[in-house]
Amino acid sequence: MKYTLSINGKNHTVDAPEEMPLLWAIRDLAGLTGTKYGCGIAQCGACSVLIDGRLVKSCSFSVSDAINKEIFTIEGSSETLEFLRQTWNDGNVPQCGYCQSGQLIAATKLLDAVEKPTDKDIDDAMSGNICRCGTYTRIRKAIHKAVALKNNAI
Amino acid sequence: MSSKNTVSRRNFVKIFGLASSGLILGCNFSGKTPKIVRIDDGISFAPNLFVQLKKDGKLILISSRSEMGQGVKTSLASAIADEMEADWNFVSVQHATGNAAFGNQNTDGSRSVRTILTPMRKMGAMAKMMLISAAAKKWNVAEKECVAENHYIINTKTKEKIFFGDLVEEAKKVSIPSDKNIQLKDKKDFKYIGKNLKSVDLHDFTHGTAIYGIDARLPNMKFAAIARCPSPFGTVTSFDKTEALKITGVIDVVALDRVKRAFGMLGGVAVIATNTWAAFQGKNNLEITWNLGDNGNYDSKKYKQLITDRVHKKGKIVPGGKGNINKAFKNADKTVEATYYVPHLVHAPMEVPNALAWVHDGKCEVWTSTQTPQRAREEAANYLGIDKENVTINVTLLGGGFGRKAKPDYVVEAVALSKKMNAPVQVVWSREDEMQHAYYHTVSAQYIKGSLDDKGKVTGWLHRTAFPSITSTFKPLSDYGAGFEFAQGFNNHPFQIPNIHLENAKAEAYVRIGWLRSVAHIYHSFGINSFVDELAAKANKDPLLFNLELIGNNRIRQGRSKYPLNTKRLKNVLNIAVKMADWGKKLPDGHGIGLTVHYSFYSYVASVVEVSVINDKVKVHNIYTAIDCGLVLNKDNVINQMEGAALFGMSLTFYGEITAKNGAIVQSNFHDYQMTRMKDAPTIEVTVVDSDEPATGVGEPGVPPIAPAICNAIFNATGKRIRELPLKNIGLV
Incomplete structure (x- = not known):
């Protein structure tokens, strides 16, 4: 089946069976490799994307369900994501970096949904994303700092 | 010239x-x-x-x-x-x-x-x-x-x-x-x-533009997934590819023979497709009859009993002993005995093993995440029977390695398939493949008996260890530990004890054994530093003072390397860590505190851990780590490594366990091989000692102290001793 996917505001036509997980359509067919494979069963969050603003594990979401929707990946840009990029950079957050696409997408969703997240909000929002290198404490700090930046900017 | x-x-x-x-x-x-x-x-x-x-x-x-x-x-x-x-x-x-x-x-x-x-x-x-x-x-x-x-x-x-x-x-x-x-x-x-420098790859990490092996792309490349025998070194008896070929995108199905080398491929049945998912689906649709082979009976429950029994009997003597252990036990005021067990672990880097190879015109080019590009080159050249000069290994970023990507069996697979298909082929392991066909961190049992005199000083130390050796991967039927494994904490600990006796019991390997971040220090540190805490309790002494006494006076022990053990530096990191933790402070109800100091990879690390145990649930609240790694190159990176090591240590303490039944690995993905997540991440404070000593490594030394420090803290909170990992098996998670 031919599908037109809108990824970060740009249309990509892919030829895929309807049950193909969106992750592989994004990576192997649309050629955007920033979204990562980690587990294939929605356990690690490396493949996180936003679909119409909803946080989705793209390894467990069919490509056919993503048509006529706006897909947002780590290659995209939003005001919130830019604040997070800055504080990720300031805090030298990543180690191997592989999970950070998913971490940043999950954090983008959190900041878009909650104005001033507490530690508990961060725990709830970020516990679907595994970092094997163990950068959690830095991610937590970077989220708090991004919130401060964002609120000062308003 | x-x-x-x-x-x-x-x-x-x-x-x-x-x-x-x-x-x-x-x-x-x-x-x-x-x-x-x-x-x-x-x-x-x-x-x-x-x-x-x-x-x-x-x-x-x-x-x-x-x-x-x-x-x-x-x-x-x-x-x-x-x-x-x-x-x-x-x-x-x-x-x-x-x-x-x-x-x-x-x-x-x-x-x-x-x-x-x-x-x-x-x-x-x-x-x-x-x-x-x-x-x-x-x-x-x-x-x-x-x-x-x-x-x-x-x-x-x-x-x-x-x-x-x-x-x-x-x-x-x-x-x-x-x-x-x-x-x-x-x-x-x-x-x-010595200053804080940021990673040179930060921009790419935060924009999805960092290229890992799995992101390597070539025109007209194919993607492959391989079904491997559930038990190591088993073979394919027969297979039916009909259902696999029905998957849209599947191009071909081919059998792969095992390459009998330490880093040779396991062999199996490969599905080649136009995209990764089709290859995965095709693989799931294969009908294969396996001959499980010699390792088909491996049962880790029975094996645990076997090696535990063995460490309770006399084993082979390991160099490093001194004095007269029998006399020490005979004259002891008190003795303590304990048996420890740590199961197999798997690396689980977030990026699974993968390699893209293109064999053409007598040459071979590979793009892969590897810790050992030369080894990969050698294996590729060996498989193809061509000169190494004709093989190029392009090293991408690694989405974690932890030792797994030092074994390039997956490179051989890609090379073999590229040759067969006459096209660029990228082999991608699924997470299930990664967990079920690894080079596992070994499984170990240890028995330690110690004696105390009437002043609470340790007079004797008998330690037996049993673990399938990494050597078995290189030399089959190597049933005893190797010198480099004993030297990771077992026969070179820093304690001043007059009578020491060390033994190693037999342990056969039924899976490929490999090295995982911190290697033998993981289990030896767990056994030794848990036991020191047991001795301290028996001697009725504060663990801090007991550890300092046991390390003894300031001295420099020359080894074969140019990095001698300096006990002053070891005591120094312990003193710093306890100060950070305010050791001796009054703790809330249900809380406990534990410490461990351990020397590994020539670096000195002490960690103090504060936990609570409420309704049989352990929660780690704070980890305080001090490290002396000589001259500091990038301070923030050292801190980042210590933070990461704390989480890596927590994951193995709470959840880390690979088991086998009928030769096959039971765990398959992150739902049954769990990792510590954000909600369980404690506060971590790190002090990096300012030093002019030669620089030493920081990737591994942060891990070994964590498990025993957590378990010593649990004892402090509850009076319950933890002698085997992980905690999930003993109702504490």
Whole structure:
């Protein structure tokens, strides 16, 4: 089946069976490799994307369900994501970096949904994303700092 | 200069895979003193480190070690840039391809900084000297009147300055300074070394543009998934590919034979497709009958009993003992005995093993995440029966390694399939593949008996260990531990005990055994440092004082390496960590505190952990770690590694367990091989000791103290001893 996917505001036509997980359509067919494979069963969050603003594990979401929707990946840009990029950079957050696409997408969703997240909000929002290198404490700090930046900017 | 020693610039550029126009410096490691040689002026030995300064001022450094999150690209680059007085904003770092010209490229054992820091500094210093010479010549002044500063050479008299990039042509004509003339900077003048430098890959990490092996792409490439026998080294009896071929995108199904080498492929049935998912689906649709082979009966429950029984009987004596253990036990005021068990673990890097290979026209090119590009090159050449010179291993970023990516069996798979398909093929392991066909961290049982005199001093230490050895992967039927495994904590602990007796019991391997971050230190530190806490309790002493007493007086123990154990440094990190934790403070109800100090990979680390145990649930609240790794290269990176090590240690303490039944691994993905997540991440504070001692590694030493410190804290909170991991099995998670 031919599908037109809108990824970060740009249309990509892919030829895929309807049950193909969106992750592989994004990576192997649309050629955007920033979204990562980690587990294939929605356990690690490396493949996180936003679909119409909803946080989705793209390894467990069919490509056919993503048509006529706006897909947002780590290659995209939003005001919130830019604040997070800055504080990720300031805090030298990543180690191997592989999970950070998913971490940043999950954090983008959190900041878009909650104005001033507490530690508990961060725990709830970020516990679907595994970092094997163990950068959690830095991610937590970077989220708090991004919130401060964002609120000062308003 | 003799022509036979000359490596042409063109060939050199080929080795390093770079197009270039600039001043290029290599560094040779074949002698004792690393010597820097300029590439286009003839070299008798191929260099293994590499600086390229371009006319626009861009400074490209080749990292001969693989970046997998430990920060090596940034750390090594910073040393050169510092000595060179370069502006960090001009620096970029690239991985070397796999080539013996670089010297040892194996990125494991926490040894990159330890072994190549000084050569890197020298390379920077020499580059600076040559740029100064070039500028002095240009101005017609003495070299001593010129200094380098932030990517410029400055004439100290006239205050004129020239940009580094503008000196490239002139510097190319300058002769190489001799090694004895190289002056390294004083510590007080360091600009980058010892400071907090950010990863050179940060921008790519946060924009999805970092390229890992799994992201490598070639025109017309195919994707492959391989079904491997559930038990190691089993074979395919028969298979039916009908259902696999029905999957849209599946191109072909082919059988792969095992390559009987330590890093040879396991073999199995491969599905080749136009995309990764089709390959995965095709693999799931295969009907295969396996012959499980010799390892088909492996049952880890029975095996646990077997090695536990064995450590309760006499074993083979291991060097490192002294005195008379029987006499010590006979004359003891008190004795303590305990048995410890740590199961198999698996690496689980977030990026699964993968490799893209393209075999064509007698040559082979590979793009992969590897800790050991030379080993990968050797395996590819061996499989194809071609010369190594015809194999290029391009090293991408690694999405975690932890030892898994030091074993290039997955590279052989890609090479074999590319050859069969006559096309570029990328083999991608699924997470299930990664967890079920690994080179596992070994399983271990330990028995320790100690004696105390009437003053509570330890007089005797009997320690038996049993674990399938890593050696078995290289030499089948190696049923006893190897010297390098004993030397990881077992027979070189720092304690002053008059009578020590060490034994090793037999342990056969039924899976491929490999090394995982911190290796044998994980289980030996768990056994030893849990037992020290048990002795302290029996002696009725505070664990801090007991540990300090046990380490004893200040002394330096010379080993075979140039990094002797210094007990003063060991006690120092312990004293710092307990101070950070405010050891002895009153804790809330249900809370407990525990400590461990452990020496590994020549670095000294102490961790103090505060936990609570409420309704049989352990929660880690705070981890305080102090590390002395000698001269600090990148302080923030050391802190990041210690934070990460704390989480890595927590994951293995709480959840880490690989088991086998009927030869097959039971766990398959993150739902049954769990990781510590954000909600369980504690506060972590790290102190890095300021030191002038030689730099030592930081990738692994942070892990070994964590498990025993957590378990000692649980004892402190509950009075319950934890003698086997993980905690999930004993109702504490």
